[in-house]
Amino acid sequence: MGKMVLNKLPAPTFRYIGVNFTEREAEPAKQAEIIASGKAEPVRIERNTEESAEYNLTVNAGERLDVYIYSTAGGFCDIKADIMAGGELTLIQVFEKSASNISRVKANIGDSGAFKSVVLVIDAQDTVCEVDTELSGRGARFECDTGFVLDGDSRADINVIATHTGKKTVSEITARGVLSGRAEKIFKGTIDFKKGAKGSKGTESEETLLLNDEVRNRTVPLILCAEEQVEGSHGASIGRLDGKSVFYMRSRGIPEEKIYRLLANAKIEQILRKTDDSQTAERVRGAISGGEEDG
Amino acid sequence: MKEKTQVDDIDRSLYDFRYDEDESEFFDSGISDDIIRAISDEKNDTDWMREFRLRSLAIYERTKMTDWGPSIEGLDLDNIVTYIRQSSRMNTDWESVPEDIKDTFERLGIPQAERESLAGVGAQYDSELVYHNVRKEVAESGVVYTDLESAMHDPAYADMIREHFMKLVPPTDHKFAALHGAVWSGGSFVYVPRGVKLDIPLQSYFRLNAKGAGQFEHTLIILEDNSSLHFIEGCSAPKYYEAGLHAGCVELFVGKNAKLRYSTIENWSKNMYNLNTKRALVEEGGKVEWVSGSFGSHVSYLYPTSILNGRGATAEFTGITFAGAGQNLDTGAKIIHNAPDTSSYINTKSISKSGGISTFRSAVTVAKKAEGSRSSVSCESLMLDDISRSDTIPVMDIRTDKADIGHEAKIGRISDEAVFYLTSRGLDEESARAMIVRGFADNVSKELPLEYAMEMNNLIGLEMKGSIG
16 A cells, blocks of 8 residues: 555645645555446445445436445545536535545536535544546536534545636535534635636635634635636635624523534534435434534 | 727836946855855854854755745856945945945935935845934934844844844745845844834835845844834846846844834846745734735745734734736735734735736634634735736634634636726726726725835836737
8 A cells, every 4th residue: 555645735835834735545446436327316335344446427418427425434435527518416425433534536527517516524533535626618517515523533634626627617615614622624625717717707615613722724725817707706714603693592591512513513404405315414413413422 | 099008017117227336346156155154254244143154054055945836947046146245335424325326226216205204214235235324313212223234243232133133034944044044134123112103114225236146135123012113125126137036034023012014015127036034023912014015026935924922912914916927926924823812914915917927825823822813814816817827825724713714815807897887987998997906906005105105006007008909
C-alpha cells in the first residue's frame, strides 16, 4: 500500500495553514464496477469491508441514475462519473462510524446534464473526500451539499471543485455542520471559471457551528476566474450559536446541551430534506442519535 | 465620430524618469559572504549586526523558494545589486541633498507635501536614506523619526532597536526575509512616547533609481501605550527592462491602547518584483489600520500581517489592487487572533484589466485563547475584460468555539443595466464604466490621504480609457 496525495487545492496557499493537500495510505481497486443508468430503482451499495472499490457511473443521454453508498468500514472508494447530455446523476455518500475513509469522485457533466452530490459525515473517525466536477456541457448544473457532525477525535478533510468550462453552467456548493469534542474539519470549496464559460454562475456557502474550544475548523473557499461574463460568490459563517436563539430556546425550558444538539441536527435535516430519500434519512438520524447516547 | 483611445499602460511619466548613476558606487551583483561583510564594513555595523547579517545569509542559502504564488522565475538574484553607496550622507537640510536626487523628489512632490501637510519626511534613494526631517514641535514632543542606521548607533536607542529588530519577521520566516536580514540598508525608525498623539502624518518615500538593483529598507515603528500615529509610505521607480527587486521589511509595535494607521501607495514600475514583508504586533486595546493601494510592479507578494496579542486589540485592513497588462499582483492580509475579545476586519477590492492577474489571498487564524473574538472578511473582484484573471484564495483557521467569523466574496463584471442607466442619463459609455469602477473602489479611496485618493481616481480614469472597443 502506497501513500497517495489527495484533496489537492487547485490553487495552493500559505503552507503553514496545512490545507494544500493531504496524504493517506491507499491502493487502487483491482477491478472497476460499471453502473449504468436506466434502472428502475436506486443503486444502494453497502461498503462494510475496508477493501478498495472503483465505480464507473455512466448516465446516458436523457436518463437518470441514483447511487447511494454507505461506508461503515472505511477504505478507498474511487468513483468516475460521466453524465451525458440531459442526464441526471444523484450520488449520495454517507460515512458513518468507520475508521478511515477515502473517497474520490471525478465527474463530467455534458450539455444540460445535472449532478447532485451529497456527502454526509457522521462521526466517522477520519474522512478524506473529494468531489471534482467539470461542467463541460452548455447549461450543465452541479449541486453539492456536504453535512458533517463530528465529535471526539474525528477529522474530515473535504475538497469540492466545480470547474466551469461550458457556457451558462451553474454550480452551488454548500457545507453545513457541527464540531464538538476535539474534532477537526477542513472544507475546501473551489469555483473555477475557465475562459469561455460565459454566462456561468457559481455560489458557495458554509455554516459551521463550533461547540467546544478543543475543536479546529479550517475553511478554504476559492473563486478562480479567467472569464469576464460570470458571477461568483461565497459566504461563510463560523462560530457559536447566536445569543438570541439560545435565549429563546432556554426560555422555553430546553437545557443548553439539548439546544446545541437540536440545532446541529437541524443543519443535517436541511440536507436530508433535499435528498428526499427516507431510507438514507432514517439511517443518518439513527447515526446522529447514536452519537447523542454516546456523548 | 466617437474618439477611440488606446492606452497600453498607466501613464507613468510622473514616475518614469531617471538619472545616470556612477556604477563605481555599485557593489558586486549577487549575494555572498564577501558582499555581506563589505556592507557591514560600509555601515560600520556593531558586532551583533555583523553576526546577524551572516546568520541571515546562511538561512537564505538553505531556505527554498516559495512554491505557492506567482512565478518569480524572471528574477535572477545573481544579477541583483544589493547595495549602492551614496555619494553623500544623510541630510536634515533639504538644500544639502545632491541636485539630481533633490530634483527626483521635487518632481514627486515630496518637499511640497512636507511643507503643507506632514509632520516629518524621510526620503530613501536606492540603498540609503538621503534626507530625514521632522517638524520642531513634533521633535519636542519626544517623537523620534530618523534613519534606522543612525538610531542603531545612538546609545539612547541602540538597545531598543536590538530588542525589536527582526523579532516580528525573523530571517527564518521565508527566503526573502532571510535575504533582507543579510543585506538590509536604509529605512526609518519611529518612536512615539507614551500618550503622544500625532495629528498629522509622517511620510517615508522610497525611490529605486538604479537599474538591476534591489532595495531592502527596514522600517521599525514603536508606539508606546496610549499614543497614536499615521505613517505614510510611498514607493516608485523608473522603468527598466532589467528586473528590479524590492524586499523591504516593516515591523510595527503598537502598545496598549495605542493606534497606528499605516498607509501605502505602491507604484513601482512594471519591471519590479515587490516581495515585501510587513507585520504588526498589537497589545491590549491597541489598533492597527492598514490602508494599502497596489498599482505598480510586475509581480507582488504582499500580505501585511497583524498579530493581535492583547485583549481587545483590533486590526483593520483596507486594500485595493489594480492589475493591468504584464502584472501579477498577489495581495491580501493575514490576521492572527492571539488574545481574547480581539477583532479584525478585512475589506478589499481588486480590479483586473488588459491581461493583468489579481489574486486576493488571506489567512485569519483564531487561537484557542482568543475567546470572544470576531473577524469579518469581505473581498470583491471586478473583471474588466476576458483576457485578465482574478482569483480569491482566503483561508480561515479557527481553534475556539467562542468566536464569530464571517466571510464573503464576490466576483463579477460591470453590469449592463448600470451602464445603460448612466448612458441614458447622458454619459458616454467609457465615462459610465469609469464612474462605476470609481464607485467600486470608493470605500478604499476614501480611506486614503486626499492626494493619494485623487491619484488613484486618475489612475482608474486612465486605465479605463480605451476600454470600449
